[in-house]
Amino acid sequence: MTFIPLFIDVSGLRVVVFGGGSVGTRRALEFSSAGAKVTVVASQFSHELEVAAKAGQVELVKAEVRPGDNVDRFIRGAHIVVIATSDMELNDYLASRALSLGVLVNNATEARRGNVVYPFTAEPIEGLKVAVTSLGLSGVAARRARDRIVECLSSDRYLRTLLSVMSKFKEELKESVSDPKVRVPLYFKVSEDEVFNRLVEQGDEDGALRRALEIARASLNRA
Ligand SMILES: C[C@@]1(CC(=O)O)C2=NC(=C\c3[nH]c(c(CCC(=O)O)c3CC(=O)O)Cc3[nH]c(c(CC(=O)O)c3CCC(=O)O)/C=C3\N/C(=C\2)[C@@H](CCC(=O)O)[C@]3(C)CC(=O)O)/[C@H]1CCC(=O)O
Numbered sequence: 421m422t423f424i425p426l427f428i429d430v431s432g433l434r435v436v437v438f439g440g441g442s443v444g445t446r447r448a449l450e451f452s453s454a455g456a457k458v459t460v461v462a463s464q465f466s467h468e469l470e471v472a473a474k475a476g477q478v479e480l481v482k483a484e485v486r487p488g489d490n491v492d493r494f495i496r497g498a499h500i501v502v503i504a505t506s507d508m509e510l511n512d513y514l515a516s517r518a519l520s521l522g523v524l525v526n527n528a529t530e531a532r533r534g535n536v537v538y539p540f541t542a543e544p545i546e547g548l549k550v551a552v553t554s555l556g557l558s559g560v561a562a563r564r565a566r567d568r569i570v571e572c573l574s575s576d577r578y579l580r581t582l583l584s585v586m587s588k589f590k591e592e593l594k595e596s597v598s599d600p601k602v603r604v605p606l607y608f609k610v611s612e613d614e615v616f617n618r619l620v621e622q623g624d625e626d627g628a629l630r631r632a633l634e635i636a637r638a639s640l641n642r643a
């Protein structure tokens with residue numbers, strides 16, 4: 421089994437969450453605040469979910485489900501199914517039904533009995549979004565790894581300046597050079613230039629951007 425990392429815009433997607441306890445609540449609210457249409461199926465719901473349902477943020481379906489029940493009626497039409505009940509046998513059953521219906525499955529109780537894993541994340545650091553997972557091996561280790569990456573990125577002035585300068589450079593180049601085959605080599609050329617890197621290191625955004633544009637102009641004039 422190979423998991424590849426993706427960042428997904430879930431707005432407008434239909435998400436069905438089985439389980440309305442602490443994990444089901446967290447997932448349902450996160451998907452809902454990212455714009456997904458969320459339905460939670462569970463025998464009991466947290467207070468938070470009831471409040472969210474009253475505010476129209478999630479839909480609640482109260483049902484006691486057993487392995488072997490017809491659960492396809494809940495799953496059909498969903499893009500993503502989240503499995504987070506406290507009944508392990510039921511979770512296995514739900515996972516196998518959802519997988520056989522071709523739906524993306526996030527199994528919060530056993531990562532590899534699903535095909536989407538929920539990573540440890542952080543607020544974007546200067547535009548960089550971090551997500552780390554151990555694919556269920558150890559959440560404790562994955563959380564520590566996330567914290568270390570965040571610490572490292574937050575104190576890295578070079579990277580912060582580089583991101584800001586390169587995004588502006590890219591914007592300018594996209595306006596004047598329509599062919600990406602011409603644009604992209606310029607990004608690499610700039611990122612390897614010693615003077616450019618020194619300016620970035622010094623946090624001189626304006627100077628670094630000027631240098632990048634100079635390099636681009638010189639290359640384009642030569643071509
Ligand atoms: C990121 C975060 C997202 C989220 O859940 O929202 C997340 N776990 C978080 C919290 C958390 N997890 C656990 C506790 C209880 C206390 C503790 O143990 O610390 C708490 C704390 C709490 O709940 O508050 C224990 C636990 N976690 C899993 C199992 C089942 C198992 O491992 O079999 C067990 C029981 C283990 C056992 O019984 O032994 C499984 C998963 N947890 C994952 C993600 C996925 C891959 C993780 C990886 O990279 O390996 C995966 C596979 C689920 C998935 O893919 O959906 C969230 C971060 C919040 C933050 O940012 O700090």
Ligand SMILES: NC(=O)c1ccc[n+]([C@@H]2O[C@H](COP(=O)([O-])OP(=O)(O)OC[C@H]3O[C@@H](n4cnc5c(N)ncnc54)[C@H](O)[C@@H]3O)[C@@H](O)[C@H]2O)c1
Pocket residue numbers: 438439440441442443444461462463464465466483484485486504505506507510528529530
């Ligand atoms: N972050 C994570 O990914 C993480 C963290 C902790 C635990 N877990 C796993 O997730 C599972 C759920 O954890 P929790 O803390 O949310 O549990 P919880 O006890 O708070 O909630 C369980 C939910 O499942 C529902 N449920 C149980 N049996 C049901 C049935 N037969 N039909 C319908 N609904 C049923 C309950 O009504 C409740 O809403 C745990 O068993 C654990 O394996 C994952």
